[in-house]
Amino acid sequence: MKCSEFLKELTDYLDDTMDPNTKAELEEHLQWCHNCYVVCNTTKRTIEIYRGSQLYELPDELRSRIHSAIMTKCKCHQNSLEAVESVKDDGVATTGEKPS
Amino acid sequence: MEAIENKVVEPPSEESILVEAARSGNIGAFESLVRRYDRNVFRIAQHITQNREDAEDVVQDAFLKAYQNLGQFQGQSKFYTWLVRIAVNEALMRLRRRRPERMVSIDEDVKTEEDSMPREIADWSPNPEQQYTQSELKDILGKTIQGLPPSFRTVFVLRDVEGLSTEETASALELSVPAVKSRLLRARLQLRERLNKYFKRRDGDSRP
Numbered sequence: 001m002k003c004s005e006f007l008k009e010l011t012d013y014l015d016d017t018m019d020p021n022t023k024a025e026l027e028e029h030l031q032w033c034h035n036c037y038v039v040c041n042t043t044k045r046t047i048e049i050y051r052g053s054q055l056y057e058l059p060d061e062l063r064s065r066i067h068s069a070i071m072t073k074c075k076c077h078q079n080s081l082e083a084v085e086s087v088k089d090d091g092v093a094t095t096g097e098k099p100s
Numbered sequence: 101m102e103a104i105e106n107k108v109v110e111p112p113s114e115e116s117i118l119v120e121a122a123r124s125g126n127i128g129a130f131e132s133l134v135r136r137y138d139r140n141v142f143r144i145a146q147h148i149t150q151n152r153e154d155a156e157d158v159v160q161d162a163f164l165k166a167y168q169n170l171g172q173f174q175g176q177s178k179f180y181t182w183l184v185r186i187a188v189n190e191a192l193m194r195l196r197r198r199r200p201e202r203m204v205s206i207d208e209d210v211k212t213e214e215d216s217m218p219r220e221i222a223d224w225s226p227n228p229e230q231q232y233t234q235s236e237l238k239d240i241l242g243k244t245i246q247g248l249p250p251s252f253r254t255v256f257v258l259r260d261v262e263g264l265s266t267e268e269t270a271s272a273l274e275l276s277v278p279a280v281k282s283r284l285l286r287a288r289l290q291l292r293e294r295l296n297k298y299f300k301r302r303d304g305d306s307r308p
Contacts, residue, residue, distance in 0.1 A: 007217070011285040015266070035221045039292070042224050042299075046292045047260045049229050053241050055261075056146040056155070058139045066142075066156060070134055070163045071127070077168055078127060 001029045006036045014044055119179045123170045130170075134163055137180060140262055141187045147257040148191035150246050151198065158194060162187035177271050181264070184272040188254060195250060218289060220296050228299030244294045252287035259284050 006029050012018040013026050030037050058066075112120075115136075121129035138159060145158035165186050166173075173182055229237050245253050258269045259280070270280045 007289075008285075011281055011288065014288075017266075035218075038221050038223050039218050039289075042222075042296070043288050043292045045224060045228070045299075046288060046295055049295075050241060050245070050256075050261055050291070051263075053229075053238065055238055055241050055245075056143045058142040062156065063138060063142075066138065066159050067134060069160050070138075071131055073160065073164045074127060074130060074167045077164070078125070 001025055003029075003033060003036050006030075006033070007039070010040060010043065013040070014047070115179055116175065119170070119173065119175070122167075123173075130167055133179065137183060138163070140180075141183065144184065144187055144254075144257055144262065145191045147245065147261070148188065148250060148254050149194050149198070150242075151194075154191070154194040154198065158187055158190045161190050165190070178268070181268050181272050184258065184262075184264070185274070188258075188273060192250065192254075218293060220293065220300075222296055222300035224296075224299040225301045232298075240295070240298050244291060247294060248287055248290055252283050252290065255280055255283040256287040256291070260288070 006026060009018065009022065009026055013023065016023075018026075030040060115133075118129045118133050118136075122133060141159050141162055142155055145162075146152065146155035149155055149158065162183065166183050169186075173179065225231065232240065245256070248256070254273065255269060255275075258264045258272060259266065264272065266277055266280050266284075269275075269284075270277045273280070275283075
């Protein structure tokens, strides 16, 4: 296996979504190819570091402000829908009335 | 002869119960969905837009759009995947507004394979992130991911930070599975290459 072929399979290898035969071939390559071993290892660490970094966490204060804004807008939308429905209902009732 | 299939009827998930209640007008149920996913949507939005104010707006707009369009949610995908799709589109729209000079698209396929070929092969120190304070590390990781094309960092954040499966990422971004895999590989390799300068083993580092 060439290093370029190893690289192509790296994502499936790291995600452990490959058939056992290909996996065995890749692991055999890793036994003797130090460069691919380093690339594989440092790529795995890259993912782990980002995953555990808590980069861009939502602070509590901002979270509660955003939350209130969302719910206010949703309630506004709900109220306007209900207003439209009630106008429709009134319209139906009016048009549905038989002249006495 | 027809194959006999054992159909397993799974009980509805807590998420689908909340979605169903929200669709019937229970605003409290929708509020629970907001609480469940607001942190994730914020992280995704900030990774894509790289701007705090834009990320705040994206979270609000994405949830409002989801609420307004709950009737169109078919339930074929998870609600969260559907919400992520809305949030990604909102975030890309904000990015386009802020950088009208640059084409921003999830479909962009930047350069060829060569842009991701490892150039520097250097082993890293053991636990390299511990060489930096928490705020220095966040600064390094933020600056590093900012340098990736938006289409790469979007795939990376959904797949590797948020933990969506490849199929869910493909569905959220309306891309094929091979396209997601190709972008993910290149995003991972480019981030690794860029982090080398901060994390590589220096003379005097003790061997593990």
